[in-house]
Amino acid sequence: MKPSVILYKALPDDLLARLEHHFTVTRVDDLSPETVAQHADAFASAEGLLGSSEKVDSALLEKMPGLRATSTVSVGYDNFDVDALTQRGILLMHTPTVLTETVADTMMTLVLATARRALEVADRVKNGEWTGSIGPDWFGIDVHHKTLGIVGMGRIGLALAQRAHFGFSMPVLYNARSHHREAEERFNARYCDLDTLLAESDFVCVVLPLTEETRHKFGKAQFARMKNSAIFINAGRGPVVDEQALIDALKSGEIHAAGLDVFEQEPLPADSELLKLPNVVALPHIGSATHETRYNMAACAVDNLIDALQGKVEKNCVNPQVLK
Ligand SMILES: NC(=O)c1ccc[n+]([C@@H]2O[C@H](COP(=O)([O-])OP(=O)(O)OC[C@H]3O[C@@H](n4cnc5c(N)ncnc54)[C@H](O)[C@@H]3O)[C@@H](O)[C@H]2O)c1
Numbered sequence: 001m002k003p004s005v006i007l008y009k010a011l012p013d014d015l016l017a018r019l020e021h022h023f024t025v026t027r028v029d030d031l032s033p034e035t036v037a038q039h040a041d042a043f044a045s046a047e048g049l050l051g052s053s054e055k056v057d058s059a060l061l062e063k064m065p066g067l068r069a070t071s072t073v074s075v076g077y078d079n080f081d082v083d084a085l086t087q088r089g090i091l092l093m094h095t096p097t098v099l100t101e102t103v104a105d106t107m108m109t110l111v112l113a114t115a116r117r118a119l120e121v122a123d124r125v126k127n128g129e130w131t132g133s134i135g136p137d138w139f140g141i142d143v144h145h146k147t148l149g150i151v152g153m154g155r156i157g158l159a160l161a162q163r164a165h166f167g168f169s170m171p172v173l174y175n176a177r178s179h180h181r182e183a184e185e186r187f188n189a190r191y192c193d194l195d196t197l198l199a200e201s202d203f204v205c206v207v208l209p210l211t212e213e214t215r216h217k218f219g220k221a222q223f224a225r226m227k228n229s230a231i232f233i234n235a236g237r238g239p240v241v242d243e244q245a246l247i248d249a250l251k252s253g254e255i256h257a258a259g260l261d262v263f264e265q266e267p268l269p270a271d272s273e274l275l276k277l278p279n280v281v282a283l284p285h286i287g288s289a290t291h292e293t294r295y296n297m298a299a300c301a302v303d304n305l306i307d308a309l310q311g312k313v314e315k316n317c318v319n320p321q322v323l324k
């Protein structure tokens with residue numbers, strides 16, 4: 001008999017067929033208590049779980065006593081209680097690498113869009129305001145040769161450093177828990193403490209995971225250390241930033257602009273003050289959202305679940321200690 005799995009995300013037809021070749025699949029809309037109650041038998045007997053963007057905590061695991069592996073269609077896994085999974089011997093698989101270049105492109109998009117005010121002036125054109133030669137009130141600021149600071153020098157940080165160094169001749173600063181030799185050797189990136197990075201960077205680019213250590217790492221004090229001309233970019237996780245402190249810093253002129261792909265609350269509420277500020281570019285968490293990359297992430301997650309339930313895990317595992 002095939003193992004049973006719960007699928008809580010839509011998959012392309014060929015990937016669903018691949019999953020169904022290996023498993024008996026129960027498709028659900030979400031992991032809410034109502035959905036779990038409605039499909040209680042399927043949850044109770046499932047050995048695998050595949051999807052994204054839903055909380056997987058002890059309360060859910062209580063309802064899934066047969067669970068052996070979870071597979072998320074994302075690299076970030078802050079919505080999983082990793083300790084609870086590990087204690088129960090359940091593998092957590094994720095999708096690093098396949099999305100790295102696409103997310104770095106998104107971050108560069110935010111750098112360019114905020115510096116050149118691309119969305120703001122394009123809206124003015126659409127509103128019929130381009131009626132003569134444009135003046136300084138339409139101008140942006142240069143990106144090339146400015147200093148770009150990266151907080152979170154992992155896979156995506158490294159791909160951003162590559163773009164900044166080779167594409168835009170930007171000096172790259174970075175802050176990390178340890179030196180990143182490849183970033184230093186290939187992209188001439190300079191390690192510095194966070195306060196120095198904040199004080200010297202023209203663009204402060206954050207691509208940190210959300211952990212207890214990084215929650216609200218950027219608040220009033222950090223924005224105060226940045227240049228008044230600095231542009232703040234966040235594509236890691238929203239709660240890494242104290243959003244009210246960011247709004248205050250943007251309104252008071254403490255910093256110049258912000259480009260954001262992630263928010264404390266997602267979807268960003270339509271009445272958020274961020275949306276009233278002309279110097280904010282807000283994207284709907286599209287870091288990895290291209291057709292190619294979202295397909296590759298889903299394929300990776302399907303293969304990860306097959307590997308995990310067949311005992312063939314060699315990569316993409318968050319808690320490999322479960323295997324020992
Ligand atoms: N906006 C999006 O759509 C999107 C897409 C992909 C990833 N992400 C986010 O980006 C994060 C990073 O992805 P990645 O593939 O580069 O991961 P990664 O693990 O390769 O890189 C994360 C880096 O952050 C560093 N780090 C962690 N805590 C730190 C701290 N307190 N101080 C300094 N550095 C610290 C780690 O050492 C690591 O080098 C993910 O965890 C996810 O939350 C967002």
Ligand SMILES: O=C(O)[C@H](O)CO
Nearest residue numbers: 073074075076287288
């Ligand atoms: O972590 C990730 O992979 C992205 O944020 C998409 O959810």
